[in-house]
Amino acid sequence: MVLSDGTIESNYFENSSIELSSRTILTEEMQEFKRKIERKYWWSIKKVSFQKSFKGDVLFIRFKSRNQMKDNAIDYIKEEIELNLANALAKAFEELYKTNQDYLGIVIEFYRGDKKYYQETYCNGKEKYWFTEYWGNHDFFRHNQ
Numbered sequence: 001m002v003l004s005d006g007t008i009e010s011n012y013f014e015n016s017s018i019e020l021s022s023r024t025i026l027t028e029e030m031q032e033f034k035r036k037i038e039r040k041y042w043w044s045i046k047k048v049s050f051q052k053s054f055k056g057d058v059l060f061i062r063f064k065s066r067n068q069m070k071d072n073a074i075d076y077i078k079e080e081i082e083l084n085l086a087n088a089l090a091k092a093f094e095e096l097y098k099t100n101q102d103y104l105g106i107v108i109e110f111y112r113g114d115k116k117y118y119q120e121t122y123c124n125g126k127e128k129y130w131f132t133e134y135w136g137n138h139d140f141f142r143h144n145q
Contacts, residue, residue: 017109017116045063050062064111
């Protein structure tokens with residue numbers, strides 16, 4: 001059931017903190033984004049990895065850092081996602097299938113060691129915005145019509 005705020009009433013849960021090789025993905029667009037971020041924040045970022053969700057319409061980007069990233073660095077990364085990565089992924093998928101249904105949500109997670117200290121989700125449908133609520137209960141397809 002879809003609620004008035006666009007969330008889906010469900011009990012769906014996916015533990016995104018577990019890295020599984022079967023979910024790992026790295027396209028050219030992701031590789032370019034990864035290089036740019038690692039180059040700019042080489043002293044702080046240890047690893048950038050990408051995983052597909054089991055639901056299929058959400059991409060997880062995990063940033064492992066030596067120290068907690070500052071707000072301006074996180075804002076820069078979010079802007080790079082909005083202006084470059086999200087559009088490039090949507091365009092590549094639309095060229096193949098005439099619609100973006102694979103990268104409707106982009107979840108960013110920042111870790112220091114095994115501790116997650118920041119998470120936010122970008123809705124990459126026709127409506128584009130960031131939100132902090134749990135991504136698994138969000139109706140990405142409704143916001144892509």
